Amino acid sequence: MGTRQLHLGAILTGVGNDQHVWRHPDVPGNASIDIDWYIRHAKLAEDAKFDLIFIVDSPYITPDTSPHFLNRLEPLTLLSAVASHTSHIGLVGTLTTSYWEPYNVARQFGSLDHISRGRAGWNVVTTGLEGAARNYGRDEHFEHGVRYERALEFVRVVQGLWDSYEDDAFPADKDGGLFLHKDKQHPLNHKGKHFSVAGPLALTRSRQGQPVIFQAGDSSEGRYLGANIAEGTFAASPDFESGREYYADLKARAAALGRNPDKIKVLPGLFPIIADTDEEAQRIAREQVDNLDIDKLLVQLGRAFNYHDFRQYDLDAPFPDLTGVTLNSYKGAAERLIRIARDEQLTLRQAAYRNQWAKGFVGSPATIADEIERWFNGRAADGFNLNVGTPDSFALFREGVVPILQQRGLFRKDYAHDTLRGHLGLPVPENRHAQAPVAIAAE
Structure with missing residues (x-):
């Protein structure tokens, strides 16, 4: 196993989720619906060698909802546009299992994975706000435990659909007149407690096999789901000790399920206040x-x-x-x-x-880098998901904090891979219908 490496994501929230960002003179009032803003910031994050950008989402708002959520683009549409203007950085979007259908989700994220040539990731959420039910024809929200039970089955169905074709199913032999090996197309025929999905999905696997699965739940049910399905987590950790507890608990749960805990990357949110001096x-x-x-x-x-x-x-x-x-x-x-x-x-x-x-790191670039290193070496995180706030603070992080982390050997100086799995050191999932082992993305 190689040297452990820090991972960085960039949360792009346009006008921001707090009371300050939208009032900054250099933040456009329409940033959350301006695709050029997202493309520009994704390219800045890619220039700094970030692993991924992350798009948050929620299917319910009120007049008191934070600025970004009041008026923002749909994640999959947004990321598809960003994909054509970037070449390496991972593209992670949030989508709920409570109010979508597995077949649609498999198509959408599978398509993003092809469009981006293997850079897609899905942040699996179950939707926390009860008001969302009324936007989808329901009078009541699913009960908390039911939401997580549905989510586990939902993800397993989606992953099964992503394996509908073996990797060599399409010879496209023009001379021989053979487009598809029919025996390499596999219906799913899933019948479970919550979903019935026949398949197959009309889409092959991507270069990274399947999109990377992320998850952010911090309740006991959320941690159980993460231990089962997650390859990365975004759960909040308000302080160092809470971060260490979550990190140890999640990875112990994964190991108990027979998973390699090193293949789950814990990336809590980072909301720093950075200036030239402490x-x-x-x-x-x-x-x-x-x-x-x-x-x-x-x-x-x-x-x-x-x-x-x-x-x-x-x-x-x-x-x-x-x-x-x-x-x-x-x-x-x-x-x-x-x-x-x-x-x-x-x-x-x-x-x-x-x-x-609760989650703020405050200080100069060196102070922020020290705190990141403390969490990383202390096994409170495998990296961080940076909230991109004002342009000046993002620049200080990219141009001040990142070089310090690189000098300390904690963070890459250049990309070694061009898929999200490659960046995170995650294996390509074996196609359940394949006869031979697959390569490892990180090798």
Whole structure:
């Protein structure tokens, strides 16, 4: 096994998911629907040798939803456009298993994988917000445990469809008049608890075999799903010790299922505040805290509880008793918030601010690099998914932090591969119908 290598993703959210980014003078007000903005930032990330770009998504909004989510492009359409303007960087999009069909998802991500020549990844989510149900003809959202049970079957169906053809199924022999070896086309004929899908999918496998599967759930059910299916995870880790606990737990679960834990890359979100000096970064952080709108913080806090209205409570009283409030939303995040508020005896105001700033690294490029290295060497992460905020902070990360990580031998100086699996050191999945072993993408 080779030397362990740090991995970096770039979360492209246009006008941003916080209260600050959209107000920056260099951030276009329409960035979240401007394909040129995405192409430009994907190319910047590719120039810095990032493993991937990541597009978030959610099928439900309210008037209080954060700026980017109010008006943004659909991930698969967006990534298909970006694919034609990039050549190496991975292209990862979010798509829910609760309100789509496996056959459609297999076609869409399989097509993106061909369009990008083996750079596609799927972030599997089950949808946390109950309001999404009404956008898809349902009165009620699926119960939390059912969502994850469906998701596991959903992914297995999609992976089965991706193997509909053996890799040599199409000789396209013009002289012999043979286009397809019919015995190398395989229907799925899946009949399960939640889905019935005959197949086959009308699409061959890509250069990387199948798109890479990512997942971000942090509840017990989410971790179980990740241990089963994930090749990368984006689950939030609010601090170093939480990161180490999640990392160890997820990989232990995977090993117990007979999987190689080194083949799951843990990439928590990174939301740094970077400046030329530590003092300047701390000043920027203080200014941002001073300018936060507490009502918006309460809305963001409530999102984990299906937009529960925290504005009804006394801000400076202890964090409210939420007995009876639904956790059928972002259950892992909600449970963590309740636990932290209880253990640290936080007021509602303190919990709202803590929820906003829990994941921030603040400092100069060297300080940020030190903290990244600490998490990486401490087995709290295999890398990070960087939130791309303002243009100046993204430039400082690319031009300041990345070179330090490269000098320390932690991060690549150039791409050694041109598929997402190659970047992540992941094997090409064996086609279940193949007779011979397949190559390893990383070799």
